[in-house]
Amino acid sequence: MDVKYDVRRFRGRQQVGSKRKVRREHEDRLIDELLRDLKSHERVLEMKKYMQHGRITTFDHCESVAKLSYRINKRLHLNADEKVLLKAGMLHDFFLYDWHRDEDGTHPWHGYHHADKALENANKYFEMDEREKSVIWSHMWPLNITRFPKSKEAWIVCMADKMISCVETLFKR
Numbered sequence: 001m002d003v004k005y006d007v008r009r010f011r012g013r014q015q016v017g018s019k020r021k022v023r024r025e026h027e028d029r030l031i032d033e034l035l036r037d038l039k040s041h042e043r044v045l046e047m048k049k050y051m052q053h054g055r056i057t058t059f060d061h062c063e064s065v066a067k068l069s070y071r072i073n074k075r076l077h078l079n080a081d082e083k084v085l086l087k088a089g090m091l092h093d094f095f096l097y098d099w100h101r102d103e104d105g106t107h108p109w110h111g112y113h114h115a116d117k118a119l120e121n122a123n124k125y126f127e128m129d130e131r132e133k134s135v136i137w138s139h140m141w142p143l144n145i146t147r148f149p150k151s152k153e154a155w156i157v158c159m160a161d162k163m164i165s166c167v168e169t170l171f172k173r
């Protein structure tokens, strides 16, 4: 066996691993900075009171979707607007109620209607541009079959939401 070759390969893998770690830490810091104001907003913090999937709160779900959207864009070099991805990702489920409980019948058909409620709240508490609104509006496609995502950002958040929801539902119960 060529020992030198193996050692080089091992060192190579170590270097790739540590480069990835540094890149991820750098990205995490950047994301935290970009999301800081939004994540400390009183109404956004309210999402910590509601459970989304399994033991994951709506706040944590939204943060995961925002971060994954950012990373998909970076890794696949999609050139989407990072600020739109993070802001709309963080607010895509800003509906502010427990969707598991509907004793008073105020939010029937949650799957179909919560994007509108999230959008209503986002407009009420933040200045939203058309691209950000469109991301929230279409994030439940294809359940909301007529709401086809109309931009790169809308596609990325829509896909990131599906991936995060699957992981949360299957592995974070």
Ligand SMILES: [Fe+2]
Binding pocket: 092, 093, 114, 115, 139, 140
């Ligand atoms: Fe949603």
Ligand SMILES: [Fe+2]
Binding pocket: 061, 065, 092, 093, 161, 165
């Ligand atoms: Fe979601």
